[in-house]
Amino acid sequence: MNREVAVHRGRWSLTDRLDAILRELPFEVAPGAAGVTVELEYDRRCGVLDLGCEGAGGYRGWSGGARDRFTIAERWATPGYLPGAPEPGPWRVLLRLHRVPPAGLEYTVRVTAHGAAPPEPTPPPVPPPRERPPRRELPVLRSAGGELRWYAGDFHAHTVHSDGALTIDELASLAAGQGLDFLAVTDHNTTSHHPHLPAAGARHGITLVPGQEVTRDDGHANVFGDTGFVDFRRPADDWYRAAREGGGVMSLNHPLSGDCAWRLPLAERPRHVELWHSSWADRRWGAPLAWSRAWRPDTVAVGGSDFHRPGEGKTPGTPTTWVLAEDPSPTAVVAALAAGRTAVCAGPGAPLLLRHGDELLARDADGLVLVRPDGTRTVVRGDRATAAADAGPHRLETYENEVIALCQ
16 A cells, blocks of 8 residues: 655745755655655746655656656656665655745645555557658768768757657657757756667667756756766766766757856866757857857867757757767767767758868858858858868858858
8 A cells, every 4th residue: 555654845945045956855765665656746836846866775866847746666667767666765855946936935745655566657659750851962981990971960859758748759750850860868867768769769760879968057968878877966077077987978058048058167178068059049149159269179069959849949950960970879979979070050951061181071051151260261162162171160151150050
């Protein structure tokens, strides 16, 4: 039978938020419990409380402000949380006081232990694979080590495992239908989606790269690769260290994006930055480019749609990040990103600027302006134009200085 094991009630104040934004509410799991359910109640019209869980054996997941209830059981868990038999011992509900008004925010947290396995929700139907647009014809780079090809992708997207609206299969189907070769799935402060990515990608003919958006109020960063959980509660330098030691790549997200702009201190500055994001609404605005040059001279530009749900004016692949890789596997995509073999453009079929060693290739860019690292400009003539490459980042612009494409 089910048994209520803890109830926490109170009112968070703005002072509480300033004193410690992340709070832990304890409860005890007895031996033999088949599952745990946590329910959070508060007035969402007045503020936002983020929800997560730490088990007796370690971190069990996060849903942020997207959910007010979750269940963890041996065979299944609410998306965003890790399934597995609840370990007996002390557990903690994690609450981040994301938005608390001056008048305060009343809350109630109830924790129920299940004596028998809670019924698993019926999974949503898997969408059929979509017809994929023809792949763009781009040159192959041949070397003694083999062949490198350009693959189109997106390094920022969310599912129901955090605050997205689509299942992993629905997202994979949508991205493949846009003509992408890969998509990084970067749900907030969780890796619960990682075990499901290979099968969903195979069903829809697209590589799904494991990622996580390490998320705090004062900065977001994507970590790409099979690195294991990167703990958002640690300092940002630890995120960067964990990414490197796990064989992954960390990229600062939307560094100039409103209230989630990057404001965290870092002893060592990562090279990878999500410069092209929906927050760059007017690409005639040069602040992201100026910021990147001030951040470090060898910044690797990454593009991410930050897709959450249909109807928001975003689709996977807007913008598109291209990587020059041995193959489209997650390992090869992350390795190409780490090496800086990237280019970013508005979409899979948009004007594109690529680097092959000491040569630049501009595709479908007739009449655009090539901007070199030293600021000199030349007009591109023809839909397949080549030019000598200098050391550093290059870009394509319109005559109005609107950025159309970036490459390293």
